[in-house]
Amino acid sequence: MNSHKSMTSLLIAIFLIALNLRPAVTSIGPLLDTIRNDLNLTNSEVSLLTAVPVICMGLFAPLAVHWLNKFGQKRGISLLIALIGLLTLIRAWLNDYVSLLVTAFVIGVAIAIIGPILSSLIKEKFPTRTASAIGVYSLGMGAGATLSAGLTGVLYVWIGEEWEYALAFWSSLALLAYLVWFVAMKPEKNEGTVVIERVNVATSFRSPWTNSRAWLILLFFGFQASLFFSLTTWLASAASELGFNVIEAGSVISVLTVSQIVANIFIPLLLEKFPNRSFWIYSSLFIGTIGIVLLLTGNVALIWPASILLGFTLGGLFPLALLLPLDETKDAFEANAWTAMVQTGGFIMGGLVPLAIGILYDWSGTHQITYYVMLVLIVGMFVVTVLLNKGNVKALVER
16 A cells, blocks of 8 residues: 555656656747847747757756766756756846856756656656556646646736746746655665666666667657657747737647647557557657648638647657657666667757757748648658568567
């Protein structure tokens, strides 16, 4: 009974930690035009506020292995979540462009390290219910994205059109997560011994950087991350292009992220009963393709069903992208190494693509080209999935 209670409290803590891994990025989207105009920035410059933390999530993900060895799970994540909360809070006062970029950079580093540690924790603590635990993790991130994307515009208006305080508000989530995480995690005994054991294990498996399947999974993660951050960064701006005000554009993002949460809830549950990864990937990609086609029509009314469909796509693809490296690994250490590798390249892609969209938008003056970039990302995921399946068939034949 105590064990069940402990696992439940740990799942709640994972959910609350995950809740903090998106607001620092997704709260920018609804206020993108407002910040750009207030600070006299170009579209390319303002898009760096979301591109920088995402690129950092990739560049610094390998640090997760060293951070875990040095601080352990409890203290390591406690330090990082406190850092995210503090830097989000000081945006209320440090509100010039350079300060926003610096806070975005450091927050991105913190998120980069937390992600692989949480994945390895799930692999260790929930070995028989990995899909369900990943569902809780992805649900937390989806909920964080939904709350920040949907309510930041409302907060902006309610506070008195002070975008600095609207961004800083999301630091409150970090305080709650810190307290629950600290209580849920039992004290880590013999931490030094654990580190030695991990270091020894590190030499017993082949590095994911030399594994072709790991590279394919990296590409898949990168394409889905690019699609997520492109939509959360630019969909509100695309709605503004069609004549929507700040709150209406934020509502479009809310619809996107609410439908994402629905998929975050149901896809992992369905995976427990129907574990065929490819079926759910292809289904998600098909739904996303329809959503992009609706956006390409330029019809104002169709942006709403397009947002719903694309939300389902994002909500389905993210937990699947998290599961793929875990499916390939045997223990928590390997899971940490594979996830760090996959997220390194994946998040770099996820940061560069929205930045490229900003540059293309400055050049073209329209978001039509944005939708074609998103369509290319969906095609990329389809190709990678086909290649992964061919690898599985080849492995079965060789056996």
